[in-house]
Amino acid sequence: MLFIFSLRRYILEINLDRIIEQFNLMSNVGIDSNGGITRLALSQEDKEARDLLVSWMKNVGLSIRVDDVGNIYGRREGSVSDAKPIVLGSHLDSIEDSGQFDGVMGILAALEVVRVLNDYSIKTKRPIEIVNFTNEEGIRFKNLMTGSGVLSQDYDIESVYNEKDAHGKTFLDELKAINYLGKKEHRLLEAKAFVELHIEQGPILDSEKISIGAVEGTLGANWLQVKVVGEESNSGPTPMYVRKDPLISTAKLILEINKLVKEIGERAIITIGDVKVKPGNINTVPGEVTFLVDVRGENEKENNLGVELVIEKLKTIAKEYEVQIEFKTLRSAEPAVFSPEIVDTIFSAADKLGYSVKRMVSGAGHNSSFMNNICPTAMIFVPSVDGKSHNPKELTRWTDIEKGANTLLYTTLNLMT
Amino acid sequence: MLFIFSLRRYILEINLDRIIEQFNLMSNVGIDSNGGITRLALSQEDKEARDLLVSWMKNVGLSIRVDDVGNIYGRREGSVSDAKPIVLGSHLDSIEDSGQFDGVMGILAALEVVRVLNDYSIKTKRPIEIVNFTNEEGIRFKNLMTGSGVLSQDYDIESVYNEKDAHGKTFLDELKAINYLGKKEHRLLEAKAFVELHIEQGPILDSEKISIGAVEGTLGANWLQVKVVGEESNSGPTPMYVRKDPLISTAKLILEINKLVKEIGERAIITIGDVKVKPGNINTVPGEVTFLVDVRGENEKENNLGVELVIEKLKTIAKEYEVQIEFKTLRSAEPAVFSPEIVDTIFSAADKLGYSVKRMVSGAGHNSSFMNNICPTAMIFVPSVDGKSHNPKELTRWTDIEKGANTLLYTTLNLMT
Structure with a gap:
């Protein structure tokens, strides 16, 4: 709480224009003629999206590493070097003919958090890591949320590697083909917290005209x-x-x-x-x-x-x-029951920022469902207009994305202690 | 009635062995490894079945003609040459992987009726015509009961000709390809009666242990x-x-x-x-x-x-x-309501022959449904074991087929007046 008020005096807030600029660049990757996005995991489109992300991570000074399942991490060091990091992130892959917001917003909001800290030359106590998880959607290769599931050991890496797509190509070969096979020792093993901002994909926040969901778990x-x-x-x-x-x-x-x-x-x-x-x-x-x-x-x-x-x-x-x-x-x-402390932190941050916020449960599974098995985890939901998702009509209003990113910023800061 | 008793003194009855012999030959045409029959209309198997029928028709002295939709007629002259004929028949085509009895029995029983009359040198007053209708099943070409539907003008011959199968081949081209395009003037235009013997394809007769159905109409x-x-x-x-x-x-x-x-x-x-x-x-x-x-x-x-x-x-x-x-x-x-006189004749013939018989309605459509529009019509049903039909398990007991064919024989004779 103290943090929010003291920081507000410095007008510490995210810059929506920078998020929109990157959103527009990312939306060009795998876009169909009808505005839908097709960025199947480990496809050329996924590679292009990943390359874009890596360039942005480098631009904001993050050190990059890739693990053995292809998860990409960008790390900003903290003042206490061996402190467990605060991890933020989501995924860039999509189903076929999907929307432009699913997954992407969690990555872009996390990048903006880092940019704001850079702008104000704020060195946090704990490191911040931004992560892009491999194959969240489980469309081309059937293991849903592969990247986080390997970290939580819900999936065995050998089975994941041998999984074939509809054309008989293995996960491992395709991971190599896009140059994102990294090292097992690069895996995230522990963290102080994992926070994922994601669109709701359902109608609850939109119909109740609430901007922020503090997500207590997944069904x-x-x-x-x-x-x-x-x-x-x-x-x-x-x-x-x-x-x-x-x-x-x-x-x-x-x-x-x-x-x-x-x-x-x-x-x-x-x-x-x-x-x-x-x-x-x-x-x-x-x-x-x-x-x-x-x-x-x-x-x-x-x-x-x-x-x-x-x-x-x-x-x-x-x-x-x-x-x-x-x-x-x-x-x-299994259902995931998220960290009550982080849910409280999210709720409190949104509330103090003056945003409407509610505690809720996610109907869909997310990388957070698996991340919850290895570190305290929670999610920030932003509204999906009419609850539409996984299709080109998917839409989240920019005003809500701005509020979501600010909530992520203050949540991150409040978890530093 | 008189006819039955007077004829019984001559022990006029069908010879089941001859029916079985022809059944076995016909069942070889289009048989699958599992005993199912595939004789799609106007296919090579249909042609082979037709050629076999024509050879049998010739053997029993029938004069053959083919009309413009490919219906095959075999005619036995009567003593009064311009009397309207009694027409008997059914179809030889099948759906994919069908049974051996559907359609075929009506043709084989009719041929046996002619053979019995030949054996005893009986000249009937009216001509007898046996007919094999084209494409009853409506599988390869979608018009169900095409042959009879063209006779009754429920189908327009040009539309029938232009109908294409799944490979884009037209009905007309395929009819020509198997050499069964005949003349419009060969169509059957009028008859004293049409009688079709057919397997029930349902469970009613079998479950009630009744041998003969006198079919009053079709749903x-x-x-x-x-x-x-x-x-x-x-x-x-x-x-x-x-x-x-x-x-x-x-x-x-x-x-x-x-x-x-x-x-x-x-x-x-x-x-x-x-x-x-x-x-x-x-x-x-x-x-x-x-x-x-x-x-x-x-x-x-x-x-x-x-x-x-x-x-x-x-x-x-x-x-x-x-x-x-x-x-x-x-x-x-439309539902078909058959000729009460012919239904009565069938019922009476079966009853006098000592067979169990019931009046019933056919759930399925048959060529008789269309023939009913051009002449007095009725059907004779024989039981399907367990009601199974349109699959290799289709079965009608030979004892019932014998009874059905005898009923057809005496019905034919009783309709001669």
Whole structure:
């Protein structure tokens, strides 16, 4: 607190124009004709974005290192050289035809924090490290948040290296091809704190007209694939009373599973994202239906409860409708509960700066979910207009980005002690 | 009636062995390694099957002609040369990986009827014509029951000719390529009766242990394509309360539409045969769902009511769930109500022969549906074991085929007056 007031006398604040200038340069990398961004991990576009970042890191005097999974670090030394660093960052990779804000804003805001400190010749006690994590999106190579997941040892580096993209190219070969294979000893092993600024990607802040989210954690995510097997037959000759139609059972399951969220928790979500029908003819009673379920809870209890309730429902409906149901878990990610101290620091910084701010939980996973396993972590959310994200319509207002970056600046300073 | 008793004294009955012999030869045409049949219309397999039929027709003394849609007729003259013929027949084409009985049995039973009459040197008053209709299945070229539909003028021959298969080959070119383009003046224009023996393809006769179905008509079929448009968003960051999920609406629609049959009629059916979800990612709330509805009723009233109720339901759910719903009709086929006289003749023949028989409606459309528009028509159904059809497991017991063919024989004789 003291820090904020004393610094405000020096009018210490971020310069939005510099962020916008870099944003415009970065948005040129991998831009589609419709304004969407395609910067798949370890692609030529990713390399170009990384090269741009490295040049900017050098310009602001950071010392660069790259680790064995391709994470890029830019370090600004502190006055106490062996003090654990404050780490800020996010990712530059994108899904196909994504928006311009996702990931990028966390990197650009962190760079601006360093520039402001440079402007005022402020030497902090602790080092500051800016990090760009490899393959957050998990599109080209399927491990979501690969860079932070390797740091937290949730992923084994050898498995990551051997992972192939749709064209059979391995992660390792592609990492080498873009010249970002670094050294294992360059990995970040510990930190005083990790803080990630990110767009919300959801509608909560925008609809409530709040500028800053102090993110207390991320929902856990359990992904299930469910197969419902009935009896295929010709529609016309097969009277209704003899059918064992797996699509009717699936419809019932979709409705019942959707209702379960109320029993799990206020912020719990359940999504059925795809249904595939076999054989899929207009005049054939289907024989088999497969669907995908994404269940997320705010804490471990909710997370487990969600899966239990879904599985229980599968069994009940299977019995009632006389169909066979098989399921398998495609992914199981624990919820992350972030550092209450850092959440408080973020909330307090935003509040003292006069910004509207609320504590909230992230529905999506982020690098922070894994970073939380190795050091105290929290996130700063800025609003996404209409909650739109992962598409060219993704938008965060510059006024909110300015507030987010200032919140990141004061949070960083307040974590120095 | 008189006919049956007087003929039985001559032990006039079909010879099952001859049917089986031809069945085995025909089953070799287009057979897959798993015992399934693939004889797509106008393919080389279809040509081979047709050539085999023509050789058999010639062997039993029929005079052959082919019309402009490729229907093959084999004619046995009657004692009164200008009397309208009794026409018997079905089709030799199949869907991919189909069964060995579908269509074929109607042709083989008709050929055996002619052989029996030849054996006993019986000259009937009316001519008998056996017909093999082109492209009943509507798989390679999309017009279902093309051959009979052209005769009944439900299809325009020019449109049929220009129809292309998946490889861009036209119906006309393919008809020429297999040498079965005949003359328009060869079309069947009128007949005293058309009788088609066919496997039921459903479970009714088999489950009720009845050998013969006297088919009173076919259900009408309305095919709708329904598109439900909601709002696509990332699953994690989008709380349940702000979603407009078209898949939830679709699940509700599937259940509600399925229930509507009870309001339509006892034999009405509604099938939802396919669902496609966009974008179809595990962690994306879908933006758009498309599904296909097949609605069938026993008569025109039921048929229209079915479509009305489905459309009404679409509107109600659209409003309730705040999604956009669009629909279009892909096909609209009237129910066929067959000739009560011929149905009675079939029922009576089977009954007098001592076979279990029931009046029933066909859920599927057949060439008889169109033939009914040009002459008095009815069908003889024989049981499908477990109702399985359109797959290699399709099976009709030889004892039932024998009964079906005898029923066809006596029906033919009783329709001669």
